[in-house]
Amino acid sequence: MFGRLAAKQVPNKEYAVVPGKVNPDLQRERKKCTFDTLELTHFLDGGVEKYKDRKERENFFLSDPELMDDVPPELMSHEDQYRNGLKKACYLFKKLKELRENGGTIDNYRQLLGGSLGSAILKDGNPLALHYVMFIPTLMGQGTPDQCAYWIEKAWDCRVIGTYAQTELGHGTFIRGLETTATYNPKTQQFFLNSPTLTSYKWWPGGLGQTANYAVVVAQLYTKGECHGIHPFIVQLRDEKTHRPMPGVIVGEIGPKLGMNATNNGFLAFKQVPIPRNQMLMKNAQVLPDGTYVKSPSNKLTYGTMMFVRVVIVQDMASYLAKAVTIAVRYSAVRRQSEMVPGQSEPQIMDYLTQMYKLFPYIATVYALKFSAQWLWNMYNDVTAKIDAGDLELLPELHSIACCLKAVSTADTATAIETCRLSCGGHGYMACSNLPTTYGNVTAASTYEGENTVMLLQTARALMKAYAKAQAGEQLSPTVEYLNRNRKFRPWSNTVDSIVEGFKQIAAGKVAACALSLQRGVESGLSSEEAWNRASVQLVDAAEAHCRAFITDRHLDMVRNGMNELSPALREVMAQLCDLYCVFWALKRTGDFLQFCGIRGEDVQNLQDYQNELLVQIRPNAVGLVDSFDLRDEIIGSALGSYDGQVYERLLQSAMLSPLNAKPVHDSYGASLSALLRAKY
Ligand SMILES: CCCCCCCCCC/C=C\CCCCCCCCCC(=O)SCCNC(=O)CCNC(=O)[C@H](O)C(C)(C)COP(=O)(O)OP(=O)(O)OC[C@H]1O[C@@H](n2cnc3c(N)ncnc32)[C@H](O)[C@@H]1OP(=O)(O)O
Numbered sequence: 001m002f003g004r005l006a007a008k009q010v011p012n013k014e015y016a017v018v019p020g021k022v023n024p025d026l027q028r029e030r031k032k033c034t035f036d037t038l039e040l041t042h043f044l045d046g047g048v049e050k051y052k053d054r055k056e057r058e059n060f061f062l063s064d065p066e067l068m069d070d071v072p073p074e075l076m077s078h079e080d081q082y083r084n085g086l087k088k089a090c091y092l093f094k095k096l097k098e099l100r101e102n103g104g105t106i107d108n109y110r111q112l113l114g115g116s117l118g119s120a121i122l123k124d125g126n127p128l129a130l131h132y133v134m135f136i137p138t139l140m141g142q143g144t145p146d147q148c149a150y151w152i153e154k155a156w157d158c159r160v161i162g163t164y165a166q167t168e169l170g171h172g173t174f175i176r177g178l179e180t181t182a183t184y185n186p187k188t189q190q191f192f193l194n195s196p197t198l199t200s201y202k203w204w205p206g207g208l209g210q211t212a213n214y215a216v217v218v219a220q221l222y223t224k225g226e227c228h229g230i231h232p233f234i235v236q237l238r239d240e241k242t243h244r245p246m247p248g249v250i251v252g253e254i255g256p257k258l259g260m261n262a263t264n265n266g267f268l269a270f271k272q273v274p275i276p277r278n279q280m281l282m283k284n285a286q287v288l289p290d291g292t293y294v295k296s297p298s299n300k301l302t303y304g305t306m307m308f309v310r311v312v313i314v315q316d317m318a319s320y321l322a323k324a325v326t327i328a329v330r331y332s333a334v335r336r337q338s339e340m341v342p343g344q345s346e347p348q349i350m351d352y353l354t355q356m357y358k359l360f361p362y363i364a365t366v367y368a369l370k371f372s373a374q375w376l377w378n379m380y381n382d383v384t385a386k387i388d389a390g391d392l393e394l395l396p397e398l399h400s401i402a403c404c405l406k407a408v409s410t411a412d413t414a415t416a417i418e419t420c421r422l423s424c425g426g427h428g429y430m431a432c433s434n435l436p437t438t439y440g441n442v443t444a445a446s447t448y449e450g451e452n453t454v455m456l457l458q459t460a461r462a463l464m465k466a467y468a469k470a471q472a473g474e475q476l477s478p479t480v481e482y483l484n485r486n487r488k489f490r491p492w493s494n495t496v497d498s499i500v501e502g503f504k505q506i507a508a509g510k511v512a513a514c515a516l517s518l519q520r521g522v523e524s525g526l527s528s529e530e531a532w533n534r535a536s537v538q539l540v541d542a543a544e545a546h547c548r549a550f551i552t553d554r555h556l557d558m559v560r561n562g563m564n565e566l567s568p569a570l571r572e573v574m575a576q577l578c579d580l581y582c583v584f585w586a587l588k589r590t591g592d593f594l595q596f597c598g599i600r601g602e603d604v605q606n607l608q609d610y611q612n613e614l615l616v617q618i619r620p621n622a623v624g625l626v627d628s629f630d631l632r633d634e635i636i637g638s639a640l641g642s643y644d645g646q647v648y649e650r651l652l653q654s655a656m657l658s659p660l661n662a663k664p665v666h667d668s669y670g671a672s673l674s675a676l677l678r679a680k681y
């Protein structure tokens with residue numbers, strides 16, 4: 001393991017970080033703020049009590065030196081990143097128990113896994129994340145009462161550690177095509193897990209490499225010679241005492257990745273590995289002792305855990321984005337560059353309108369995502385309660401909206417974080433800015449839990465069905481109500497309401513155009529599948545438009561109806577952010593507005609003027625707005641984004657952590673460079 005580094009001293013003491021000293025530009029920014037930042041923090045936390053709980057929780061974890069890195073993970077080897085991640089993940093479990101026993105306010109590991117506190121402690125991922133995010137939720141969602149009683153307590157206590165092993169080398173998206181088999185033998189009352197091909201090797205599950213000793217394995221179920229499709233099984237992977245792989249289990253880690261290098265993603269294969277019958281999760285479908293198969297009320301219930309994670313990802317994106325935009329805004333207040341007026345002193349880069357345009361729409365995006373995530377979480381809870389009572393009617397709508405929100409929130413957040421990085425110039429490229437690591441964590445979410453294009457196509461599928469219903473005059477569910485063919489579209493009026501209405505008109509127009517393309521495709525002799533493929537670029541676009549209509553609608557609704565308790569000063573700023581989010585996207589989709597909403601050239605100019613006006617209005621509050629996210633420096637984890645703005649001091653301090661700076665002459669000089677310098681070629 002990496003030891004403490006010798007080279008921690010900065011070359012000149014007067015350039016060291018001084019505790020308590022705050023950059024004067026940041027001080028000035030904070031004085032300019034027109035609203036009470038604490039009021040906004042309380043709103044974000046959901047009230048004063050929750051705010052206090054969070055502070056207490058953060059204090060408890062972040063003041064513990066065991067949880068802080070001596071060496072940033074980016075300076076560690078891949079193996080050490082895992083070792084360090086696992087050590088902290090296990091320590092966290094112990095500490096959590098301690099907190100709970102002392103009446104603390106945290107009830108499970110969940111609050112430690114998301115984008116802010118979790119990513120502060122385990123910057124590069126948590127090898128136990130899948131245990132909590134997917135293994136336990138699958139047991140809870142797909143186990144019978146007996147199975148839950150047996151497994152869940154063991155899992156909560158970490159007496160077994162699990163993962164969710166679904167994806168294979170050959171199949172990630174198309175899960176009906178998975179190749180791993182689970183074949184039932186009524187004589188022994190066991191399933192035999194087998195990996196018939198190289199492409200059937202499980203590939204990717206988090207914690208699978210060296211951490212988990214159990215997994216939920218998704219496999220094709222065979223009984224009485226018949227295949228019944230994919231089902232979940234609890235499979236022991238490693239001996240509970242020695243941690244050695246069980247007989248017939250081939251398991252390992254898949255190697256370094258773009259990010260998340262402590263998550264211990266693994267591979268797994270089986271050579272006819274037996275498990276008892278009661279280790280098939282049988283809440284929905286069952287295999288009776290004699291091998292009789294009992295069908296699930298819907299085979300999509302097997303996909304329940306994926307749905308759950310898609311829902312929580314949206315919230316997670318808002319947390320990551322709050323962190324990135326805090327870094328970029330604070331840095332932009334401290335950084336001075338160029339001359340706006342010849343001969344005058346260099347302005348703060350945040351005074352350039354282009355810089356405001358890079359950053360402020362993403363402050364607004366944090367709120368847009370948060371409000372949609374909250375709505376989605378509530379819907380998820382309502383629908384799962386109904387499903388438990390046997391009512392599956394709302395499942396397709398939940399699936400449709402969860403898929404597009406997962407895709408749009410992850411794609412937008414990745415773009416936003418890259419923009420934040422670019423907005424910090426060269427220093428944003430440094431690992432110590434924490435923007436590259438944050439990007440690495442976020443961009444993974446565009447792929448995992450359903451690749452984004454595929455997710456949007458799922459939503460498009462639902463939109464095509466909704467469109468057909470609308471044409472038939474049938475009742476529509478709330479998220480697609482705008483497709484109602486009797487709905488009167490309001491004319492354009494240069495207001496934010498008009499933009500939100502415009503997004504609905506765009507979505508409706510695109511959905512109708514897709515339906516027409518599909519119809520024409522089929523009429524021209526294509527099969528419905530070929531026609532679908534031909535229309536798929538348009539379909540993805542329509543699904544994105546639908547999602548944008550949903551997000552803007554939610555955002556405006558929250559500003560109009562969900563902020564009555566807030567002071568007028570704060571409400572005004574919240575309304576500006578909502579308007580900015582809407583105008584920003586309207587301008588990005590000018591072509592669509594021209595095509596579908598009957599706007600004219602001068603309306604586009606009005607939007608442009610209004611966007612500029614909003615940027616200038618938000619400018620004095622920018623630092624106050626990111627301060628309100630109330631992210632501690634340990635969470636920010638960035639030389640550029642700390643509360644005190646000692647940017648250059650922290651950059652120098654972090655450079656001194658590099659092992660290359662430990663000695664005045666590096667060993668490599670003797671090993672290779674000196675010979676080159678002396679060689680006479
Ligand atoms: C209690 C414990 C608390 C712990 C809480 C923790 C909270 C943590 C907070 C921290 C947050 C985040 C931390 C993040 C950590 C990182 C974790 C990384 C995890 C990554 C894990 C994975 O990636 S697991 C693998 C995921 N894999 C996928 O997502 C595969 C994608 N593919 C699919 O989903 C499907 O195959 C498909 C949807 C693409 C297609 O399926 P299929 O071929 O079967 O379907 P069809 O296209 O033929 O459609 C058939 C009909 O079924 C409908 N459908 C499809 N899916 C669903 C669904 N899920 N639900 C409902 N309905 C569905 C589809 O629409 C079709 O309908 P019709 O048109 O009506 O026929």
Ligand SMILES: Cc1cc2nc3c(=O)[nH]c(=O)nc-3n(C[C@H](O)[C@H](O)[C@H](O)COP(=O)(O)OP(=O)(O)OC[C@H]3O[C@@H](n4cnc5c(N)ncnc54)[C@H](O)[C@@H]3O)c2cc1C
Pocket residue numbers: 130164165166167170171172173174203204205206260265444447448449450451452453454457
């Ligand atoms: C960091 C990370 C962690 C992960 N953790 C887990 C885990 O814990 N457990 C687990 O089981 N899996 C995990 N996964 C796997 C993940 O769920 C899959 O990678 C994901 O579902 C995408 O599947 P794929 O990689 O096979 O991509 P593919 O499906 O091969 O996609 C490749 C390309 O093909 C396109 N494509 C595929 N199908 C279609 C289609 N029908 N229509 C149009 N285009 C299509 C996609 O849009 C994409 O551009 C993880 C992945 C990552 C990156």
